[in-house]
Amino acid sequence: MKICRTIADCRSAVASYRRADESVGLVPTMGYLHDGHMALVARAREAADRVVATIFVNPTQFGEAADLDAYPRDEDRDFALLEAAGVDCVLVPPVCEVYPEGDETIVETTRMANMLHGLVRPGHFRGVTTVVARLFNFVQPDIACFGEKDYQQLQIVRRMTRDLGFPIEIIGVPTVREADGLAMSSRNVRLGAEDRQAALVLSRALAAADEAAARGTSIEALQALIADTINGEPRATLRGLDIAGAEDLSQITGPLTSPAAIMLSAEFGGVLLLDQRVVSP
Missing domain, CATH: 3.30.1300.10 (Pantoate-beta-alanine ligase, C-terminal domain)
Structure with a gap:
């Protein structure tokens, strides 16, 4: 598994897959992976020749700095899980590459991001669509997998993909639960x-x-x-x-x-x- 710390390295890896006429699946994550993420990887492997995962704790979708700081992280464990699951490449970009200094462009679904759960967490979905749009641009996959547990997020990503004309199929993957029924998170x-x-x-x-x-x-x-x-x-x-x-x-x-x-x-x-x-x- 190739570990890419820069967008340029990831693009180089994807270019090599394209030269071999291989399709590419994307699994965006914020790390601290569990079986729910592995279900996304498994589905991506079914749908594409190569799988690229991303690990990026996106600061723009957190309402409070304390929540961002408390988000669990374990990079070495994540790498081991992704490699065992057959991921070909993992992009772990620094914040300064995803959000260059002075950047001012956002992506937002104006209706869907500001209703339902978006009212509980104002700005959350704007952060999601902004980072997902950037990840789509970095990797340019053929398909991308998202969990149905975050149902509004899934539908928002589908709408954004359609509205912006990304040539990407969005695949929803059923919620994975613990043995007692708790949704994995x-x-x-x-x-x-x-x-x-x-x-x-x-x-x-x-x-x-x-x-x-x-x-x-x-x-x-x-x-x-x-x-x-x-x-x-x-x-x-x-x-x-x-x-x-x-x-x-x-x-x-x-x-x-x-x-x-x-x-x-x-x-x-x-x-x-x-x-x-x-x-x-």
């Missing part, structure tokens, strides 16, 4: 024992909503069911509960008549966790 390591147990309320709430949707229900009833379930856990602080059209995140009300995306965010001991599920009537 690099933030989970920051949970204390009691908060780790309490966080299972997220998957319980989504499972209950899935069952209710299959029986026939309304958006309003789903919202009440989920909120009651999470608020029943004293260690959970519900930060966001959004139910939207699964394809375009459009606002929906009344009887559930088509697939809907349920997106949750809740805080446990100061750690913000996300989870999601698409439910159908």
Whole structure:
């Protein structure tokens, strides 16, 4: 596996793949990898001849410096996992290359970034689309894999890719969960024992909503069911509960008549966790 510390080195590696007429898949990450990331790598390996991963803790998508500083990091472990998974090249760029001094260009989906979870974390998705657009430019892949756990992010990246005309197929990969149902996240390591147990309320709430949707229900009833379930856990602080059209995140009300995306965010001991599920009537 080739480790690239500069964009130029990564571009050189990708150019060698192109000369061999090989397709390229991209897996963007912020490091501290887990099985969810490995699922992205596995899917990229299925879809492309070569896989490039990136490790970059993107400062522009963090609302608070303390949250950025607390983000877990373990580069050597990450490299070992990526190499074992068959990644061909990993780009680990410095902040000064991704955001050159004096840079002032941003990329933003004006509607989708400022609704739902974007209201809880203002500016977060602007940071995501800005860095993803730059990574797309650096690597110029044929496909890119993103997890469905960050469902709004996935749909925003798809919209940005379409709107800017990137010739890249965006592949969503299903959420990978721990044996007890907790969605895998690099933030989970920051949970204390009691908060780790309490966080299972997220998957319980989504499972209950899935069952209710299959029986026939309304958006309003789903919202009440989920909120009651999470608020029943004293260690959970519900930060966001959004139910939207699964394809375009459009606002929906009344009887559930088509697939809907349920997106949750809740805080446990100061750690913000996300989870999601698409439910159908």
